[in-house]
Amino acid sequence: MSYPYQIRSLEQYHNDYQRSVADPARFWSEIASYFTWKKYWHHVTDWNFSEPHIRWFEGATLNITENCIDRHLATKGNQPAIIWEPNDPNERHRVITYNSLYQKVCQFAHVLKNNGVQKGDRVCIYMGMIPELAIAVLACARIGAIHSVIFGGFSAQSIADRLYDANAEFIITCDGAYRGQKDIPLKSVIDDALIGNRTVKRVIVYTRTRTPVSMIKGRDVWWEDEIQHVVEQGYTDFPAEEMKAEDPLFILYTSGSTGKPKGVVHSCAGYMVYTNYTFINVFQYQPGDIHFCTADIGWITGHSYIVYGPLSAGGTTLLFEGVPTWPDAGRFWDIVDKYKVNILYTAPTAIRSLMGFGDAPLQGKDLSSLKVLGTVGEPINEEAWHWYNENIGKGKCPIVDTWWQTETGGILISNLAGVTPAKPAHATYPLPGVQPILVDENGNEIEGNSVSGNLCIKAPWPSIIRTTYGDHERCRTNYFATYDQLYFTGDGAQRDADGMYRITGRVDDVLNVSGHRIGTAEVENAINMHAGVVESAVVGYPHDIKGQGIYAYVIYNGHHVGDEELTRRDILQTVTRIIGPIAKPDKIQFVSGLPKTRSGKIMRRILRKIAENELGSLGDTSTLLDPAVVDDIVKGKL
Numbered sequence: 123m124s125y126p127y128q129i130r131s132l133e134q135y136h137n138d139y140q141r142s143v144a145d146p147a148r149f150w151s152e153i154a155s156y157f158t159w160k161k162y163w164h165h166v167t168d169w170n171f172s173e174p175h176i177r178w179f180e181g182a183t184l185n186i187t188e189n190c191i192d193r194h195l196a197t198k199g200n201q202p203a204i205i206w207e208p209n210d211p212n213e214r215h216r217v218i219t220y221n222s223l224y225q226k227v228c229q230f231a232h233v234l235k236n237n238g239v240q241k242g243d244r245v246c247i248y249m250g251m252i253p254e255l256a257i258a259v260l261a262c263a264r265i266g267a268i269h270s271v272i273f274g275g276f277s278a279q280s281i282a283d284r285l286y287d288a289n290a291e292f293i294i295t296c297d298g299a300y301r302g303q304k305d306i307p308l309k310s311v312i313d314d315a316l317i318g319n320r321t322v323k324r325v326i327v328y329t330r331t332r333t334p335v336s337m338i339k340g341r342d343v344w345w346e347d348e349i350q351h352v353v354e355q356g357y358t359d360f361p362a363e364e365m366k367a368e369d370p371l372f373i374l375y376t377s378g379s380t381g382k383p384k385g386v387v388h389s390c391a392g393y394m395v396y397t398n399y400t401f402i403n404v405f406q407y408q409p410g411d412i413h414f415c416t417a418d419i420g421w422i423t424g425h426s427y428i429v430y431g432p433l434s435a436g437g438t439t440l441l442f443e444g445v446p447t448w449p450d451a452g453r454f455w456d457i458v459d460k461y462k463v464n465i466l467y468t469a470p471t472a473i474r475s476l477m478g479f480g481d482a483p484l485q486g487k488d489l490s491s492l493k494v495l496g497t498v499g500e501p502i503n504e505e506a507w508h509w510y511n512e513n514i515g516k517g518k519c520p521i522v523d524t525w526w527q528t529e530t531g532g533i534l535i536s537n538l539a540g541v542t543p544a545k546p547a548h549a550t551y552p553l554p555g556v557q558p559i560l561v562d563e564n565g566n567e568i569e570g571n572s573v574s575g576n577l578c579i580k581a582p583w584p585s586i587i588r589t590t591y592g593d594h595e596r597c598r599t600n601y602f603a604t605y606d607q608l609y610f611t612g613d614g615a616q617r618d619a620d621g622m623y624r625i626t627g628r629v630d631d632v633l634n635v636s637g638h639r640i641g642t643a644e645v646e647n648a649i650n651m652h653a654g655v656v657e658s659a660v661v662g663y664p665h666d667i668k669g670q671g672i673y674a675y676v677i678y679n680g681h682h683v684g685d686e687e688l689t690r691r692d693i694l695q696t697v698t699r700i701i702g703p704i705a706k707p708d709k710i711q712f713v714s715g716l717p718k719t720r721s722g723k724i725m726r727r728i729l730r731k732i733a734e735n736e737l738g739s740l741g742d743t744s745t746l747l748d749p750a751v752v753d754d755i756v757k758g759k760l
């Protein structure tokens with residue numbers, strides 16, 4: 123059986139798109155009627171962007187886990203919900219059927235309850251890519267607790283900031299995580315994050331690497347022991363908490379142009395409906411397909427297209443613990459071959475990196491099961507697109523270039539695999555319910571085709587950000603205040619002669635490094651923490667594999683203990699401590715001054731040009747406080 127709201131032709135796409143814009147309430151209520159609700163809504167949607175105040179399916183109650191698990195049990199109980207491929211290809215893989223997922227989620231929901239977790243509590247999850255991470259997420263949702271998953275590459279300091287911001291009382295973690303050759307001591311990072319913390323009452327630790335950990339009496343408990351108690355208590359089911367449509371489902375922190383990450387809040391009903399709808403339509407998922415999304419559940423892509431989208435569709439989702447290049451650069455292709463993967467969804471960075479290894483890793487790998495390929499997270503260059511198309515898809519798999527953001531919850535602009543046309547390096551057309559527009563600096567709409575501008579969205583779709591945790595005003599100023607009555611994405615885009623969108627990248631001070639979002643201000647703050655650093659300015663520059671690299675200009679007046687190179691390493695160490703290894707600059711140039719206007723504003727445009735090696739187009743530097751610093755910087759360029 124296929125999905126009643128799956129778009130199967132170009133004509134149907136146009137038709138559904140028109141209907142979705144003409145009468146969004148009717149369009150979305152029809153789709154929502156296929157889900158399991160405890161109570162139906164009295165209002166499909168109610169919104170204004172000025173506050174912003176955004177509501178979908180108000181009056182309805184539900185639990186997303188009933189939609190992701192319970193409703194599939196009768197027909198798909200013995201089908202695989204999650205297939206897990208471990209980091210080490212020699213370790214046994216695991217298959218978790220819907221029946222077994224139900225049992226595990228219910229058991230762990232009891233564990234949460236036994237440990238005092240209640241509806242609305244914030245639970246921080248810091249784990250590697252193992253099935254228990256998905257189980258922890260779903261158990262939170264079942265009990266109505268708000269999960270906040272933190273990617274394993276963030277430092278103790280970053281975790282501490284997020285725990286504080288969310289006022290989190292519970293943590294779920296592992297002793298350690300395997301990633302390629304590395305063994306990351308997660309619990310020990312959590313212990314560092316908890317120094318001085320006064321809110322966290324309980325840490326639940328799953329055993330993965332059996333690395334030595336310090337279990338603090340009264341605070342830390344083992345996952346396995348807690349499950350054992352539940353088994354002894356004889357519990358098998360856990361009634362799903364009745365959640366209001368607009369109750370928060372989760373918080374996910376993401377970087378912006380300020381120094382502090384914001385907690386993006388998504389709510390239960392709208393997020394569920396939209397991730398399910400986009401999963402089924404963009405990837406053209408068919409029951410039984412094996413969907414392999416290579417993202418980490420610590421990012422929105424993993425939330426929406428490893429966990430909630432596929433499971434709400436009763437699909438089979440493949441969860442991979444390791445990295446694409448270990449034990450060798452053929453790992454993804456081994457996995458595709460081993461499980462007969464049908465849909466592969468990955469980042470341009472991974473594609474470019476694997477492309478660099480040539481054909482050898484592909485030798486002898488049967489990729490014939492693949493039907494659909496996808497990319498996400500950053501613009502894909504044409505060369506990588508063609509390589510992906512020819513070498514992985516063998517010219518027969520449509521590639522979906524999916525544009526979206528943490529704040530959008532699900533895919534907003536993308537072709538629908540094999541149904542709507544693809545164009546290399548173009549996200550193409552909006553999904554039904556999504557109304558993109560391009561505006562100029564003053565917020566005036568740029569009409570017609572073959573134009574470019576700042577990308578905004580006119581009206582809400584069900585999984586749009588509801589608020590930034592603990593600070594609604596921040597949500598308003600960040601996304602809804604730049605242009606009146608529009609959601610501003612922070613991206614620039616072109617609309618080609620056919621009306622297809624091509625996302626060109628951020629127009630704010632946010633970098634996209636290997637598909638990871640990093641705020642320049644955050645990196646600067648971290649660099650400035652280093653003793654001896656007076657000031658710094660961080661910009662992005664084109665990087666062959668990562669998409670963007672991080673270039674830091676640093677004024678340093680301390681004395682170099684050793685030489686400059688050692689100071690550079692100290693600075694990298696500082697950034698690793700404050701944010702995490704993902705934010706480490708690729709280049710650090712020591713400078714005597716930064717180009718500033720008379721009012722003291724750093725002219726990043728000039729620094730960007732220098733980092734990009736576009737020295738011929740530095741523009742007018744005469745308005746600078748001290749134009750001579752530019753020459754110095756150019757001379758010392760790395």
Ligand code: WT7
Pocket residue numbers: 376422423497498499500501502523524525526527528529549611612613625626627628634637638639
């Ligand atoms: C930013 C959002 C959405 C999941 C992963 C990233 C960039 C995302 C594309 C694409 C060009 C893209 C944008 C966006 N981006 N997808 N297909 N083509 N750029 O989520 O961390 O919230 O980052 O990633 O710049 O604003 P995120």
